[in-house]
Structures are given as structure tokens and as C-alpha cells.
Amino acid sequence: VLDRVGIPDARRRARSRPHEFSGGMRQRALIAMALACAPDLLIADEPTTALDVTVQAQILDLLHTLRAETGMGLLLVTHDVGVAAESVDEVLVMRHGAAVEHGPVGTVLGTPAQEYTRELLAAVPRVDEGRGDPARPDAALADVARAGAVRGEAADAEAPDGDAPGAVASGTGVSGAVVSGGVSGPGAPGVGSSGPGASGGGPRVPAEVVLEAAGLSRVFGRGKRALLAVDDVSLTVRRGETLGIVGESGSGKTTLGRMLVGLLPPTAGEIRYAGRPHTGVDPAVQMVFQDPVSSLNPRRSVGESIADPLRARGRDEEYIRGRVRDLLERVGLEGAHYDRYPHEFSGGQRQRVGIARALAADPRVIVCDEPVSALDVTTQAQVVALLGELQRELGLALVFVAHDLAVVRRVSDRVAVMRRGRVVESGPADEVYDSPQDPYTKQLLAAVPALDPETAARRRAARREPATA
Template identity: 75%
Template sequence: MSLVRVTDLTVDFGDLRAVDGLSFTLRPGAALALVGESGSGKSTVASALLGLHRGTGARVGGAIEVAGVDVQEAGEEELRRLRGGKAAMVFQDPLSSLDPYYAIGDQIAEVYRTHTRVSRRAARARAVEVLDRVGIPDAPRRSRARPHEFSGGMRQRALIAMALACEPDLLIADEPTTALDVTVQAQILDLLHALREETGTGLLLVTHDVGVAAESVDEVLVMRHGRVVEHGQVADVLGAPAEPYTRTLLAAVPRVEAARAPSGEAGDVVLEATGLRREFGRGKGAFAAVDDVSLTVRRGETLGIVGESGSGKTTLGRMLVGLLDPTAGEVRHDGRARTGVRPDVQMVFQDPVSSLNPRRSVGESIADPLRARGERDEGRIRERVGELLERVGLERAHHDRYPHEFSGGQRQRVGIARALAADPRVIVCDEPVSALDVTTQAQVVALLGELQRELGLALVFVAHDLAVVRQVSDRVAVMRRGRIVESGPADQVYDAPRDPYTRSLLAAVPALDPRIAATRRAARRELAKV
């Protein structure tokens, strides 16, 4: 008997075929990962399992059966009973999935009452019960909190609690750990594994992160352009992939154990921070996001800054660029104290969608630093923008297009081109590849390395992905609670970490070998009991 049976599934959006002849089954209690690059059709398949394309204009063909329900033939009432009752979905972005105006517990209780005939008091009790089950501390009190009062990891746990409220047979998790740091990611993956063991819930995991798949599932289905490329047991597919595309996908995955090739001699110090401190809030509510941080960056080198969410990485990066003024300490460029934003230190932001004006063409956005420096000849400006577009792997013809017309990787290239327009000596990259799939991530990392070698740029690479940081960095600084707890050459920090916190971060990095992943999961479980 199959919990999920998909036969010859097709999904068309106008003239675009997003899913093309996909078939697979999932047994009760089993776990399957849909893996592939952005645009491969993974999330489209997940939505189709719950009939979420109905009424959107999409054309869905083939057969879909979930928990005994024929999704294609089911009426609206039967689909409502399926969604959240027999099958539930955990979405990628919990902030957009949770209502900001209502308490977390009330939102879970509402879902529970939708599928069961119980009193409000019983529904509230159930909400507290599932919040406690997913590891929310002091669940009765925290159930009254609103989404903005939860951390990213806690919000994701709350979404999982909401999905579990009605004890579904199937849990669909669409990129559930994409925006989380490695330790929180490991906690969420361990939670999903424990829930499967305890409740027998089946899991369909949608992810572009091959390491996350290795940590979480029994089988892997690799997708490309809406089609199945390879499907089999996770150890077989990841250990000995049969298809060239799967091998390419695996080759693009950064490895935390792989040392970076030497980048050559570093030059003079171009950026220096001394005793940086940044406080937020006032009076008794004030706290230091960055506390007494000192560092140097030399021409031609990359300094990686790693740590969990809330460790102060982004605040530090914004002070280095001049977007935030330090409460204490100072930032020096070429030996001189600087305040405010200056052209010689630029930033590439994590989310190019929010950092690019959707109402202006990308060419106009790239031109801003040129105009800020006093250039007034529109012919020269357009020529320079065209050169920069080509330099980052785009085309001059892209000048008049808008951000929504580009993929995530292309938008990040636009962000890099805009940073280069100011002719900087230092670029601070704040999580520049965290939302990208592994192949696009590898392309952006390679581009940054190429630009660094050709232009002699210094890079400060802020990220929570330890494998990516090792791949790009000459030196690494590890941050925790606003302070640097360990720093040094990348190989030294990764191969012989001195601080227990650094060791815990490295232990949480997903392993591509399912056997190693299982061993690490068991070790984390034992440690949690202590």
C-alpha cells in the first residue's frame, strides 16, 4: 500500500511545462527527498500533491493519490479535509506562512479546530502540546507569543507543530532549513527524524541541499527541468550516482573537509576594526550585538566570518561598510579612521530582491554608484554599466530589464556588478549565496574568486554555511554572542579547532554519507540528554 502514488504527472503554466511525466510512490512512514536546482519543478510537485494549483490557471495532468484521496478528482471539501488533516505542508518561509497579528498558539488551535470538532479550550491545549513536542521551551507561555517574538528556528518549529496538530499521515517539507544556520538546521532535521520514528508519519522533503537530503531520507529523486534524472536509495544515489547530472550536482556541493587552494600573498592592510561595539535598545533593555571585536583585512585575501544567527555577523559587516555607526571602537580604511558609507568599501547583500528597486531597471541600479561619484555623461555611464554586466557573466542587453525578470543567481550577479561600479578595494558579502542552489552557489563563489584575483580585491565573507566559508576563505573568524571566540588561518580553525563552540558548529554540518549522518545524529541525541 502506498501513502503517495504519483503517475505521469504534468504541470503546465501557460506554454511552460514545469513538471513532465513524473512518477513515484512513497510508503507509509518512509521518507523521500526531491532534489534539484531552482526551477527543476520540486516545489511544483509538492504543491500538486495537495491540489494547491487548483484555480491558479495551471494545467495539471496525470494521477495523484495521497492518503487514499484522488487529488485530481476530489471536490473542494474533500481537499480541505486532506490539507492539514491527512497531509500537511511546512513551507520554506515561516514569516510569510504565519499571521503576524495572532499568537502562535491561536493559529495552531485554529487549524486543529478546522479538522476536529473540539472546544476552544481543547484546541488551545492541543496547540501547547504540539509546541512542547517540537521543543519550544515553556510552551504554555510561548504559545501566547506572536511570530516576530520567535527566532527563525523557533518559527520553523512552530510551523512543524501546526502541521502535526492533526496527526497527518504525510508531512511535506518544502526547503524547511534553507535560511537556518547549521546548528538550528541540525535541530530541525533531528526533530523531523524523531517525529518519523515516533509517529510513523511519511516525509516528502523538497530541498536543493544534497547534504540535507543525506541527513533526512531513505530515498532520493533527482529532478531537472521537470523530469526524473535519477531515483534510488539515498546511499546509492549519493554514494555512486549513475547519471552525469547527479554527479555534477554532487561535485558542486562545498565540503567542509576540503581545504582551499592557496590564493597567493596577501598585501597591505586595507581595512581594520578596533574594539568595535554596537548596542541596540536603551536602558535596561540595551544589549550589545557586537562586543569588542577587532580584525584586519588585507588586499587580495578573504576573511570568512561564521557563526549562528544572532551572533553579530551581519551587524559587524554593516559597521565595516559604514551602514551602522559603532557605539564604541573605530573602523579604519588604509590606516585612516572612517565613518559613513565610502566607495572603497562596498556590500553585496543576502537578498538581492530586497536590495534592488523593483521599479528600476538593473542598469539604472548599477549606475547609481557612478552617478554618486559625479559622472554625468550618460553615454559613458551606459558603456560602463554594459562592461560591468559582461564582467559578472550577464549581457549588455540586460541593462533595461527589471529584477523580477532574473533568476536568483542572476540577481546576485547584478548586486556584485553594482558593488564593483564604485571601484572598491573591499567588498563585504553578507550571506551572498545562502538562498541559492548548489550549482548556482558554486558559480557565484567562482565569480567572486575570479574578480578577487583580477582586481586585487579584499573580501569579507559573512555566512552561516561553514563549508562555503572554508571554500572561499584564507582566514576565518568565529563569532558567538557578539564576540570573536576563535580566529586564524582557515585550515587551522577547521582542522584543529580550539574552542568548543567551533567544534559544535563543525559537528552540525550535514554529511553527504548517510551512515556518517546517522552517527552524528545519534551523538547529538546523546548530548541532548546530558
């Protein structure tokens, strides 16, 4: 079964431990485990969550091939509408535990009959929509950014912490999807033109450079085991600008982000803040981490976590509590949430806490490492809209590290594409997306799920050709 799911050298790798596999390989192993009993039905619960677009495409292609070869049925549970469009014959849309709409995938996604389904589709970021597209109103995004977390996110958004993605073996030959999102009211928006980096579509006057990296490299290990994770990367970030960094898992995105913040020292190269060379952590550059569960101490209240940068500056307790309450309200939570613990919040709300903690240091630059990777599309929209609102109010520069190319295009002024530690292509976001020059960039864009089932089928066939060559 390991060989069937595409794990190379399966006989030897069967003895490997999970930590020796990449995220995509671990997901393949889970599918193999489910296939071992030759099931008539495979239930795949968010099998591609937090995987980059190329690995996601590989997993979806694998499920499609297995279904065609074995005749088993597939029940796919996902919050990613594009994944459903690529993989299934029928769709069931759910909200608050009830079925909202059910039918053939082309009908439901092409001409939805229910308002909630239309709202869910409207919230999906599309890779062919640039930052300046007037697809969604600025006011609606701002309203969601301020109120979405408190109003409905806890009920509608992510599953509890225990509901991890996976694949479980349970008509044959038919696939269906259960799709659910977090739309909490009429007109809930997607990632629109008021997100980070939005400027109404007009050209920007060049602002001051607040962060600069020159020739950054980072090596892990020594000798034959040495791994060059980042290789001679140079970039600049200006005040009020959003720089998107995209690439597959293992391309060096997170390592680069951690060096920019000062959490990792570069093996070579230099980082400059406001024109001055700097090493170590600087309060002017903060980070919003990918996983708000592991980045918040479960034994401390969220207020105490946000207060850490203020205590490091020697502020008195009265000032700290007042400032933390202000920050909680600014990110769409309540000041009274100071004494609550991380497990009392939804995933989107915890991400807001992480943003508040980054703001506590009064930064000029925030590095966002996959800040919306495991959130449903409407919660993504709320978090990204919040970042955009804060950026406009405070003049922040953002470095937005993500593998979701559609989200990155909607939020970014400029984009850098990374592969194997190097930047293979960079430039204005619309130019990189509309006219990619590097073959790797074209490959990434071709792997983005399409909402149209016919387009998805053509892309799957095109991906299969180089795979067998």
C-alpha cells in the same frame, strides 16, 4: 504541538507574534501547524533554507524524531544534498521537471548511476576540503562564472519568488527526498580552489592592510532592553585576501559587516580604511547583500540600480550607461539587460546584479553578507567563482559572512568564528577547520550535514546526547 516541536514555555509563547521568534523557531512553528491535524504524510519544502548549521541540525533532528514517534511519512524537497543524506531513506533526483535517478539514499549518493547526479554531487562544497585542494579545475570554474547565469541559470536554479520554504501536511514511517540542483552542462563545478582567496595552495606574501577594525562594539536599545550585538571585535583585512566570518544566526555577523561598510555606526571602537580612521560610508568598501530580492528596488531597472554610485560621483549619462553595460557583462550578464527589472532574473542572476552594483564604486573591499545562502549548489559555485575571478583581476579584499561552513572554507584565507557578538576563534582557515580549539567551533563543525548517511546517523546520535543532558 508547540511543545512537541521543542518550543520552550509553549503555553506562553503560543501568544507570541512571528517577529518575536527566531528563524529556527518560526520553522518549528510551521512544523507544529502541519502536525496539528496528525497527518500521515508531511511534505517539507526546503525547511532548512537560510538557517545556520546548528539550527538546521535541530530541525532535521526534530523531523527525524517526529517520524520515529508518530510513524508518519516524510517527503523532503531540498537542493541541499547533505540535508537529504541526513534525513531520508530514498532519494529522487530531478532535472527540468523529470526524474533522473531514484533509489536508496546510500546507493544514489554513494554510487550514482546517472551523469547528472554525479555532477550535482561534484558541485557540493565539503567541509573537509580546504582551499588548496585540487578537486575541481580552475578553467571550469571560470567558464561557469562567465557564462552560467546566461546559459542555464534561469531555468535550472531557484523556484519563483512565490515558492517560499515551508512545511505542508498532506504508507507511513518512510521518508524520501526530492533533490534538484542547477547544473547546466557537463562538468559543472563546485566551489573550487579558484574561488575567492585562492592562491594555488602556496603561501602568500603579506599585502597591505586595507581594512582594520579595532575594538568594535554595537549596542541596540537602552537600559534593561539593551542588546550587545557585537562585543569588542578587532580584525584586519589585507589586499587580495578573503576573511571568512562564520557563526550562528544572532552571533553578530551581519551587524559587524554593516559596521565595516559604514551602514551602522559602532557604539565603541574604530574602523580604519588604508590606515586612516573613518566614519560613515566610504566608496572604497561596498556590500553584497544577503537577499538580492529585497536589496534591489522592484520599480527600477537593474541598470538604474547599478548606476546609483556613478551618479553620486556626478558622471554624465553616456558614461554611466556604457559603464553599467560593461559591469553587467563582467559579472556574466548582458549589457542589454540594463532595462530589465529584478523579477525578470533568477536568484543567482540577481545576486550577480548586486555584485555589479558593488563594483560600480571601484571598491577596494567588498563585504559579502550571506551571498549564496538561498542558492542551489551549482549556482553557489557560479557566484563564488565569479567573486574569485573579480578578486584576482582587481586585487579586491573580501569579507565573506556566511553560516555555510563548507563554502566559507573553500573561499577563505582566514576565518573568524563569532558567538554572541565576540570572536571566539580565528586564524588560517585550514588550521581552524582541521584543529579547532574552541568548543563552539567544534560544535559548529559537528552540525555540518554529511553526505554519507551512516556518518549522518552517528552525528545525530552524538547531538542527541548533550541535548538530553
